[in-house]
Amino acid sequence: AQSVTQPDIHITVSEGASLELRCNYSYGATPYLFWYVQSPGQGLQLLLKYFSGDTLVQGIKGFEAEFKRSQSSFNLRKPSVHWSDAAEYFCAVGPNQAGTALIFGKGTTLSVSS
């Protein structure tokens, strides 16, 4: 079955420290991969996406993610976290065909301590 796993429900990171949020997927073929961020009370904003090519992708707000086919992973990273990064982060996968829905992980809540 197709699925997305975000193993960490809640992570706390000190401001200025590095961050890695994990995402593992189960999929029959190479999927399209996404990371979204949701600030409290808001909708989802796309951070970055992977379709093909270079496995290290850059996104907005200084985030990057690396696609590792052998590990079925698409982990999100940021070298130095800012207090404004506190939010909920969702990993999603989608089939590489038109008109189909994304499959979302259950999310990881990031707290930033000063």
Next chain:
Amino acid sequence: DVKVTQSSRYLVKRTGEKVFLECVQDMDHENMFWYRQDPGLGLRLIYFSYDVKMKEKGDIPEGYSVSREKKERFSLILESASTNQTSMYLCASRTPDNYNEQFFGPGTRLTVL
């Protein structure tokens, strides 16, 4: 920029009421989606629409219906609201190319009393 708007940010209804949640996108996207978001459960797909007057059930369609009479508008209908439908509802629309990127509205937080 793509804009997806939802008719209400917060909504309070009573059990048994008929509830309409409206979603409008301004980028001529063919595909639109309704998700429900609950703590610890992430986003779950309720319904999606390939095109006008077309709809497909998602993972949790029970208790919901949808309407897509115009390309830009996708409505979610709760025929008889129940307390277990208290949730955040998110609408999304999809790029017209083949990359499946979805754009989300701000969400409607529905409380059913």
